Amino acid sequence: MKTKCCSDPAVLNLWYAIAAIDELESDHSYHTTLLEENLKFKVDGNGNPSVRVVNSIPPGKTIGLKQGEEEAELPATVAYGYIWTSLGEPENELFSIPEYEESDRRNMNAATVGVHTSAPRAIENFLDMGHFPFVHSNILGAEPHTEVREYEVEVLQNENEIVATKCVFYQPKAATTSSEGADVEYLYRVPHPFCSILYKSSPVDESRMDVIALFVQPVSEEKVRAHMLLSILDTDNDNSVIGQFQQMIFGQDKPILENQVPKKLPLGSRAETSIRADKSAITYRRWLSAMGVKYGVLSATS
Amino acid sequence: MTIESIWFPIAASDDLPYRHVYHAQLLGTEMAVWRADDGFVNIWENRCLHRGVRLSIGINEGVELKCQYHGWRYANRTAGCTYIPAHPANSPARTIQNRVYPAIERYGLVWSGIEPEGEGPNFEFLSNRHCLVLRAVSINSPTNMVIEELRKYQFHPSSQLDAKHVEYEVVEWSTNTLIVQAQSQNFSTTALLIAQPVDSYKTVVRGVIEWDDGLEDIPVLRHHAQLINQIRNRVESRAASIPVAELTPLNMIKPSQEFPSSPKQPESGRFASYQVTIARKWQTAEGVSAFDLEPIKGVLPTFQPGAHIDVHMPNGLIRQYSLTNGPGQTQHYTIGIKRESNSSGGSHYMVDSLHEGCKLDISEPRNNFPLRRDALETILIAGGIGITPLLSMARLLDHANLPYKLHYFAQSEKHVTFGEVLSKLGSSVVLHLGLGDSQTKESLHDILSIHQKRMHVYVCGPAPMLEAARVTALKIGWPDEAVHFEYFKNPNAIDDSSEFEIALARSCLTLKVPSGKTIVEILRHNNVAISTSCEQGACGTCIIDVLEGEPDHQDVYLREFEKAGHKKIISCVSRAKSKRLVLDI
Numbered sequence: 001m002k003t004k005c006c007s008d009p010a011v012l013n014l015w016y017a018i019a020a021i022d023e024l025e026s027d028h029s030y031h032t033t034l035l036e037e038n039l040k041f042k043v044d045g046n047g048n049p050s051v052r053v054v055n056s057i058p059p060g061k062t063i064g065l066k067q068g069e070e071e072a073e074l075p076a077t078v079a080y081g082y083i084w085t086s087l088g089e090p091e092n093e094l095f096s097i098p099e100y101e102e103s104d105r106r107n108m109n110a111a112t113v114g115v116h117t118s119a120p121r122a123i124e125n126f127l128d129m130g131h132f133p134f135v136h137s138n139i140l141g142a143e144p145h146t147e148v149r150e151y152e153v154e155v156l157q158n159e160n161e162i163v164a165t166k167c168v169f170y171q172p173k174a175a176t177t178s179s180e181g182a183d184v185e186y187l188y189r190v191p192h193p194f195c196s197i198l199y200k201s202s203p204v205d206e207s208r209m210d211v212i213a214l215f216v217q218p219v220s221e222e223k224v225r226a227h228m229l230l231s232i233l234d235t236d237n238d239n240s241v242i243g244q245f246q247q248m249i250f251g252q253d254k255p256i257l258e259n260q261v262p263k264k265l266p267l268g269s270r271a272e273t274s275i276r277a278d279k280s281a282i283t284y285r286r287w288l289s290a291m292g293v294k295y296g297v298l299s300a301t302s
Numbered sequence: 303m304t305i306e307s308i309w310f311p312i313a314a315s316d317d318l319p320y321r322h323v324y325h326a327q328l329l330g331t332e333m334a335v336w337r338a339d340d341g342f343v344n345i346w347e348n349r350c351l352h353r354g355v356r357l358s359i360g361i362n363e364g365v366e367l368k369c370q371y372h373g374w375r376y377a378n379r380t381a382g383c384t385y386i387p388a389h390p391a392n393s394p395a396r397t398i399q400n401r402v403y404p405a406i407e408r409y410g411l412v413w414s415g416i417e418p419e420g421e422g423p424n425f426e427f428l429s430n431r432h433c434l435v436l437r438a439v440s441i442n443s444p445t446n447m448v449i450e451e452l453r454k455y456q457f458h459p460s461s462q463l464d465a466k467h468v469e470y471e472v473v474e475w476s477t478n479t480l481i482v483q484a485q486s487q488n489f490s491t492t493a494l495l496i497a498q499p500v501d502s503y504k505t506v507v508r509g510v511i512e513w514d515d516g517l518e519d520i521p522v523l524r525h526h527a528q529l530i531n532q533i534r535n536r537v538e539s540r541a542a543s544i545p546v547a548e549l550t551p552l553n554m555i556k557p558s559q560e561f562p563s564s565p566k567q568p569e570s571g572r573f574a575s576y577q578v579t580i581a582r583k584w585q586t587a588e589g590v591s592a593f594d595l596e597p598i599k600g601v602l603p604t605f606q607p608g609a610h611i612d613v614h615m616p617n618g619l620i621r622q623y624s625l626t627n628g629p630g631q632t633q634h635y636t637i638g639i640k641r642e643s644n645s646s647g648g649s650h651y652m653v654d655s656l657h658e659g660c661k662l663d664i665s666e667p668r669n670n671f672p673l674r675r676d677a678l679e680t681i682l683i684a685g686g687i688g689i690t691p692l693l694s695m696a697r698l699l700d701h702a703n704l705p706y707k708l709h710y711f712a713q714s715e716k717h718v719t720f721g722e723v724l725s726k727l728g729s730s731v732v733l734h735l736g737l738g739d740s741q742t743k744e745s746l747h748d749i750l751s752i753h754q755k756r757m758h759v760y761v762c763g764p765a766p767m768l769e770a771a772r773v774t775a776l777k778i779g780w781p782d783e784a785v786h787f788e789y790f791k792n793p794n795a796i797d798d799s800s801e802f803e804i805a806l807a808r809s810c811l812t813l814k815v816p817s818g819k820t821i822v823e824i825l826r827h828n829n830v831a832i833s834t835s836c837e838q839g840a841c842g843t844c845i846i847d848v849l850e851g852e853p854d855h856q857d858v859y860l861r862e863f864e865k866a867g868h869k870k871i872i873s874c875v876s877r878a879k880s881k882r883l884v885l886d887i
Binding site: 146261 | 348354356370371372388391704
């Protein structure tokens with residue numbers, strides 16, 4: 001179907017997380033906005049989701065709905081603890097996060113945060129290590145340890161996922177148990193234009209990685225709700241403590257994201273000055289261009 | 303006259319307190335406004351060139367503005383990028399420079415414009431007088447509607463706020479400005495009111511009145527605030543009924559070059575891009591003259607600590623001198639020149655023949671001796687006139703409160719150069735006076751023996767001292783990449799007997815380099831642009847990436863691990879061991 005504002009098939013046919021299941025009462029109706037369309041959704045007593053688009057604009061303006069019809073059923077599924085839906089016809093299954101199924105992991109929605117920025121700006125910030133010492137001072141980084149060392153980025157063969165590996169960054173307090181700083185290794189996946197998954201060495205078991213995923217729900221071109229999934233090996237802390245930590249981190253990013261001009265992500269290589277450390281951002285911008293994504297970006301030619 | 307060419311007030315002087323950054327807007331263009339510690343008012347486009355974050359939320363460090371997002375630093379005056387923390391070992395490309403708007407501070411207001419013309423605002427009645435700046439009032443309305451109402455502005459003379467009869471006269475008015483005089487009995491006050499177009503639907507009214515220091519200001523300010531608020535109420539209720547016009551879009555520049563993977567901007571030879579005057583010349587130590595070089599017009603370009611310039615002397619000689627300036631100090635460059643006894647004429651000429659007021663041509667600063675700001679401790683070691691680049695580094699480290707020590711080897715107290723600047727650096731400066739060769743070596747050993755992880759050492763001085771420092775550092779176990787040198791000159795005898803071929807990957811040329819000719823000479827002869835400075839293998843300006851082949855390194859610029867890697871060549875002196883080199887040019 002077409003929506004009021006978004007006619008971009010690369011964006012329309014994607015799955016989007018719209019709410020964390022744990023935070024919903026069953027059979028209770030909720031509202032949210034996706035790509036400027038108003039949605040009504042609920043889960044029944046068996047945990048089955050349903051999502052409908054609500055026709056809130058004058059008749060004749062919405063092409064996707066038949067005349068006189070007020071609501072239309074949308075595809076809906078549950079994955080990683082969230083309800084996912086689409087305004088188009090999703091061609092692909094949702095990307096996989098195998099770690100989520102491991103029985104000893106804690107899985108939780110750490111935060112859902114509204115941010116006045118575009119979805120790709122939010123993803124690019126998630127992929128960025130260079131801001132750790134400045135935005136997350138003394139937590140994820142600390143001056144003067146500011147260097148972003150060489151890392152590797154590739155677009156996987158079938159072209160549907162970006163992977164950044166060998167990312168190492170100095171963290172002043174690597175774990176709750178450690179008193180001094182250490183290099184921490186990260187791996188980033190971007191399997192969806194507006195979703196990214198971060199793997200970070202676990203302080204509990206050095207052979208395994210904690211997983212932090214960001215699922216961005218574009219409310220409009222310049223407004224998002226960002227859902228943050230944790231799948232971690234932490235047996236000591238309460239959900240609320242873990243949640244608060246991630247909310248604090250996100251709270252530090254939010255004012256930066258909301259002060260970026262322009263809010264849409266410029267895809268032209270000369271619109272902003274990129275440096276070697278921005279390799280994953282450069283790859284992400286090219287990947288969005290190649291995919292023909294128009295929503296939330298400034299195209300290279302415009 | 304276009305609206306872009308008009309000077310408007312965009313802030314009050316009081317909006318720029320110590321180390322603050324003020325967010326201003328004019329004609330839809332956002333501006334970050336900040337006063338540096340030297341008093342200079344900077345008005346810049348309000349976005350970091352890297353990822354577009356507003357610089358008005360940045361940090362005013364007194365001499366540089368620091369972006370909140372990735373800590374990029376931009377210099378006072380020039381808005382050139384001086385440091386990119388993600389890559390501490392690189393000096394940022396010269397092209398990374400933010401857009402700057404002109405600034406004039408006058409009558410208690412800060413004036414600017416998109417492309418303003420002329421000498422700035424000139425209001426006779428406020429000249430040489432004390433001024434009282436009125437509180438700025440923001441009005442949601444197009445500017446023309448504000449001006450219509452402002453023309454009816456009626457106020458009381460400052461000393462006659464209760465007067466019954468006041469006469470008014472509009473002295474002058476234009477599309478954005480109004481001068482009005484109020485008179486009661488024998489007292490009169492003249493006011494200047496200006497409508498600042500923020501964007502097409504928002505206006506700020508700013509005002510200044512002539513002022514006598516004996517009066518109490520609060521009642522006067524309140525009087526005007528009430529009057530301007532009444533205007534605001536009237537204008538906004540009228541403006542609410544008109545449709546919102548299209549807002550002026552943000553006016554953004556595009557940086558011209560990516561950093562630093564893109565090739566160097568081709569530029570030929572040794573250009574003298576700037577004309578300067580010797581504003582001051584003085585003897586700073588025995589045998590050493592110091593020169594302040596001021597631009598004849600405009601501003602000098604951004605530099606980073608460690609940078610040098612080429613000075614083109616009237617007698618045709620070209621010499622390199624390091625800048626000694628502190629961070630953000632760009633109103634003049636300060637260099638120090640030692641009168642060398644074995645000079646081929648450069649230092650003699652500078653010291654003996656040039657005096658204050660003489661004009662010189664200089665190149666833009668180049669930095670082949672960049673300072674990392676991410677070391678846990680920095681050690682600077684200077685010998686004699688080698689103090690010059692290290693002084694600039696020390697001043698930055700001192701300003702940024704980063705831990706460092708400056709060890710300065712000099713013949714005697716009299717030979718201590720720029721002593722007045724050094725004394726301000728306090729206990730971080732350690733003098734080593736009158737030491738012989740073996741004592742110098744011992745001291746170097748002591749200094750370098752405290753090596754720890756993430757320490758960096760920078761050495762500049764005469765060749766034997768550099769060699770001693772290099773050997774000592776190696777012995778103690780300093781990693782190559784933590785030891786940084788700057789040579790004045792290349793003490794090695796150049797062997798230019800070899801013959802080889804160079805293939806230029808970018809220009810698809812293959813050229814022969816015969817014995818007696820350098821790569822640089824052959825490139826120039828074939829019109830391939832190459833930037834050079836010292837042309838003796840010391841400064842590193844003519845560095846080229848090597849894609850294939852084994853260079854025969856004869857420079858003193860590349861470090862051992864770089865020479866062993868065969869990935870770079872200093873093209874003014876080095877040659878090839880292999881028959882062919884493929885160069886990335």
